[in-house]
Amino acid sequence: MENIYIETYGCQMNFADSEVIAAILEKSGYTVCGSAEEADFILINTCAIRDNAEQRVRHRVRELKAMQNRRHNLRVGVLGCMAERLQSRLMAEEENVSFVCGPDAYRRLPEMLAQVRSGQKAAEVELSTTETYADIEPVRLAGNGISAYISIMRGCQNYCAYCVVPYTRGRERSRDSETIVREARTLFEQGYREVTLLGQNVNSYNAEIDFPELMARVAQIDPLLRVRFATSHPKDLSDKLLEVMAEYPNICRCIHLPVQSGSNRMLKLMNRKYTKEWYLDRVEAIRRHMPDCSITTDVIAGFSTETLEDHEATLELFRTVKYDYAYMFKYSLREGTYAWKHLADDIPEEEKTRRLNEIIALQGEIALENNKHEVGKEYEVLVEGESHRSKEQLYGRNSQNKVIVFDRKDAAPGTYRRVRVDSCTAATLIGVLVQ
């Protein structure tokens, strides 16, 4: 049968989706291969969150033309959020794309590929209010056999003013808890030691049980199974979740709590539904329940009408919270969003860049400062693999999700080892095995 190759861009949820896509197509007799060169079909699973994410995909699609000129039977399809956003417009604009498939239509891929093979083009972009792919056991692609993603819900209906996700992923829906727990247990039995439960706003998970209860059930599978989750919306981060986290040592001490801005005026305009004060109260609650919990965030520089005062409020918030890690972005206007309809994209590009760079520089100092405090501490590390620098070194992460590099000695990937931190950079901790 034919070979498919899946290339994935974007967030963890897209990576999880690619594993569902692989499962659906393998079941229909396709083989997932390891490189574009061997493929009969190349499926590009795309992201639409910022313009540069889309430009990268367009560049890749055009690059594949050369390969298609050499191999006439090679077909290229675009999947995921960009496919949903642009629909058949994308096939008109990029002539070498034969099919587009949105995030809720992956079950139709076998039919679509058959259609494409017979020389037609195909587009499936219908969104669903119920699809969760709950019954599909994902094919783990290019994983390390230690750590895996589990999608627990799909879609988002928070409608943050800047964000395209509600339009590309549709209404929020939760996957039933039994299939989630079963998937996690199977992974553990296969030797996996870490699962990350995924959703755009996991705190609003709402099936037969709520998110704290779901976390507890997954954590109960085995104390040796680490449980992580992403992403938490600050408006819905409950004390109940923090209590459950504190109760189970194998629920990791790390919360990703995207703030987006430190200015109440911006937060209101962004439709985030919380204030800076509410956010800081949640940070305090996290630290009260778990003093050793790391906190990470997302932030947007240069949203509509952002003043220097608003920007300064973001810097101030960063100084207060002292994040362990931050994903930092320049505002990118997305077609169809509330901001696109109603708010001016009025901060000049150079000014957005300047503000972003200021946040990046500050966060660099904070991360280094935080890491310096780690020197001398001992952590249980889940060993993941060889360090990129040297075969003599391994790396793993602690519960706080910080990467620690150490001399290999007798340690092996997939096991837990105690490591003492000896030194650090802003990005990495360097340690030694404690016998």
Ligand code: SAH
């Ligand atoms: N559901 C998650 C975020 C998913 S998107 C949440 O609400 O926290 C990941 C991040 O991309 C967002 O947190 C935001 O910081 C960023 N982002 C989203 N839309 C953006 C845009 N139009 N321009 C720049 N950054 C954006």
Ligand code: SF4
């Ligand atoms: Fe986008 Fe807001 Fe939904 Fe996150 S919560 S995916 S930022 S709309």
Ligand code: F3S
């Ligand atoms: Fe991108 Fe879609 Fe994820 S827009 S960030 S791939 S939900």
